[in-house]
Amino acid sequence: MSKPKLGYLGTGLMGLPMVLNLLKAGYDVVVWNRTASKADAAVAAGATLADSPADLAAKCDVVMACLTNAAAVEAVLFGENGVASVKGPALFVDFSSMDPELTKTYGARLRAANGMGWIDAPVSGGTPAAEAGTLTIMAGGTEADFAVAEPLMAPIAQRVTLMGPAGAGQMTKLVNQIIAGCTMTIVAEAVNFAKKTGVDATRLTEALAGGFADSKPFQIFGPRMAKETFENPLGTVAMMLKDLDTIAAVGAGKAATPMTEAARSIMRESVNRGRGEADISTLVTTISEDS
Amino acid sequence: MSKPKLGYLGTGLMGLPMVLNLLKAGYDVVVWNRTASKADAAVAAGATLADSPADLAAKCDVVMACLTNAAAVEAVLFGENGVASVKGPALFVDFSSMDPELTKTYGARLRAANGMGWIDAPVSGGTPAAEAGTLTIMAGGTEADFAVAEPLMAPIAQRVTLMGPAGAGQMTKLVNQIIAGCTMTIVAEAVNFAKKTGVDATRLTEALAGGFADSKPFQIFGPRMAKETFENPLGTVAMMLKDLDTIAAVGAGKAATPMTEAARSIMRESVNRGRGEADISTLVTTISEDS
Numbered sequence: 382m383s384k385p386k387l388g389y390l391g392t393g394l395m396g397l398p399m400v401l402n403l404l405k406a407g408y409d410v411v412v413w414n415r416t417a418s419k420a421d422a423a424v425a426a427g428a429t430l431a432d433s434p435a436d437l438a439a440k441c442d443v444v445m446a447c448l449t450n451a452a453a454v455e456a457v458l459f460g461e462n463g464v465a466s467v468k469g470p471a472l473f474v475d476f477s478s479m480d481p482e483l484t485k486t487y488g489a490r491l492r493a494a495n496g497m498g499w500i501d502a503p504v505s506g507g508t509p510a511a512e513a514g515t516l517t518i519m520a521g522g523t524e525a526d527f528a529v530a531e532p533l534m535a536p537i538a539q540r541v542t543l544m545g546p547a548g549a550g551q552m553t554k555l556v557n558q559i560i561a562g563c564t565m566t567i568v569a570e571a572v573n574f575a576k577k578t579g580v581d582a583t584r585l586t587e588a589l590a591g592g593f594a595d596s597k598p599f600q601i602f603g604p605r606m607a608k609e610t611f612e613n614p615l616g617t618v619a620m621m622l623k624d625l626d627t628i629a630a631v632g633a634g635k636a637a638t639p640m641t642e643a644a645r646s647i648m649r650e651s652v653n654r655g656r657g658e659a660d661i662s663t664l665v666t667t668i669s670e671d672s
Numbered sequence: 673m674s675k676p677k678l679g680y681l682g683t684g685l686m687g688l689p690m691v692l693n694l695l696k697a698g699y700d701v702v703v704w705n706r707t708a709s710k711a712d713a714a715v716a717a718g719a720t721l722a723d724s725p726a727d728l729a730a731k732c733d734v735v736m737a738c739l740t741n742a743a744a745v746e747a748v749l750f751g752e753n754g755v756a757s758v759k760g761p762a763l764f765v766d767f768s769s770m771d772p773e774l775t776k777t778y779g780a781r782l783r784a785a786n787g788m789g790w791i792d793a794p795v796s797g798g799t800p801a802a803e804a805g806t807l808t809i810m811a812g813g814t815e816a817d818f819a820v821a822e823p824l825m826a827p828i829a830q831r832v833t834l835m836g837p838a839g840a841g842q843m844t845k846l847v848n849q850i851i852a853g854c855t856m857t858i859v860a861e862a863v864n865f866a867k868k869t870g871v872d873a874t875r876l877t878e879a880l881a882g883g884f885a886d887s888k889p890f891q892i893f894g895p896r897m898a899k900e901t902f903e904n905p906l907g908t909v910a911m912m913l914k915d916l917d918t919i920a921a922v923g924a925g926k927a928a929t930p931m932t933e934a935a936r937s938i939m940r941e942s943v944n945r946g947r948g949e950a951d952i953s954t955l956v957t958t959i960s961e962d963s
């Protein structure tokens with residue numbers, strides 16, 4: 382069986398390295414980006430440039446996308462010259478992160494419009510993992526659609542898990558963010574507690590490594606918080622707060638989120654104090670100001 | 673140099689596996705437990721049973737203890753037939769978790785009573801790590817006392833760090849418990865969120881392994897919470913709540929603990945609902961009842 386021809390919408394910080402890894406794996410890839418010049422590096426590496434999402438869809442078997450937000454995904458699907466206007470490609474795989482309810486709506490609308498299948502496949506690991514082809518992908522969709530999508534994700538991911546029907550990938554990303562966002566806030570609280578009670582906070586990461594307190598956020602942000610090193614942000618307070626706001630909205634009346642609420646309130650206070658665009662490690666500053 | 677003869681007070685959930693690992697490493701161990709029958713397994717594995725803490729101290733070079741709380745430690749040290757009434761053993765190593773200020777007091781009182789050195793050495797990792805001999809130990813005490821204690825902890829720990837003078841081990845344990853206790857609560861919140869929003873919670877541990885959400889509490893308690901498997905408690909709600917109460921008391925007016933407060937309130941509610949002695953994984957039940 383020959384390899385399916387792939388389309389990729391959005392060659393930004395995350396999309397470009399994913400396209401490069403697909404090309405390296407021997408796939409033909411057609412690319413499109415709203416600002417066409419941002420696709421230059423993909424074209425230089427062997428990708429074909431499409432004029433519009435519809436033009437791209439007409440040339441492909443499977444269409445992938447990694448876009449900024451739900452509005453951008455809606456535009457490439459259902460806007461002028463959108464993917465939904467073309468009959469032909471079998472499947473849409475969306476690596477963007479967005480509200481799970483919107484995802485389900487888009488999947489259903491697309492299937493009704495042109496019969497395309499849907500996999501929501503938000504990613505975790507950031508640009509380092511996108512470049513290394515070691516993303517963690519949480520997928521939602523039918524088993525039949527997933528069977529088509531799974532091998533295509535092998536060049537870009539170290540782990541792809543089907544979590545349930547359409548929307549389940551986005552919902553799992555929110556579950557991930559509950560834990561990630563709260564853990565960063567807890568590490569800030571713990572580092573401040575150590576400092577205020579005479580424990581050498583710079584020794585914590587080593588002393589607690591491998592135990593119940595250990596995690597990637599602890600190893601990465603703990604030392605930054607202990608030394609108050611906030612340069613070269615690894616992620617901003619505002620970005621994480623946006624995710625916790627989505628979690629609160631999705632959970633409302635459905636799933637209690639008291640820990641997320643506590644973390645969200647500290648992040649909101651951080652934004653109020655002018656640290657929205659600062660590194661997430663500055664949560665330790667906000668907690669420290671409260672005593 | 674022959675191996676020092678060890679005494680071990682308290683052969684409960686944590687103490688028993690530690691004693692078994694010390695015996696396996698070739699140490700002679702004398703044990704004592706308030707309820708003597710709880711020492712049966714240690715005796716069956718080769719330990720000698722003492723009649724009282726004083727009887728145990730008279731037979732040992734180094735006395736270790738892992739007890740429920742400060743009152744229990746105070747009783748074995750300074751109560752009738754307590755360790756402090758015996759001159760002979762060089763060092764007391766306390767694996768119990770308790771208030772750092774009380775620890776300092778006990779260390780000073782013991783040294784004044786019979787000249788014994790003091791290491792506070794609270795542990796992290798729960799019964800799985802106690803059984804595997806891979807506990808994380810945060811120690812407080814003098815460098816001279818630590819030099820005696822450190823090799824004795826090799827059979828039970830993967831990492832032992834001297835964090836400062838007497839009391840610094842307990843304070844670091846509180847820092848550890850801020851993160852561990854809150855993380856368990858967050859994992860409960862995340863698992864409940866997954867269940868209530870149609871995500872297959874039993875796949876979370878695998879799907880998010882190696883990412884920002886991953887941790888030992890996530891790997892150990894996540895699957896128990898997802899499957900509602902609460903048998904063979906790995907740690908009770910009441911035990912963790914006790915630690916968070918201490919954190920709140922020590923932090924009061926000194927270090928803000930908003931995340932700990934949120935977790936504490938959920939644990940207190942769990943106790944109110946009759947799950948104080950249940951596995952910590954039952955936090956998912958409490959959160960689930962709140963929606």
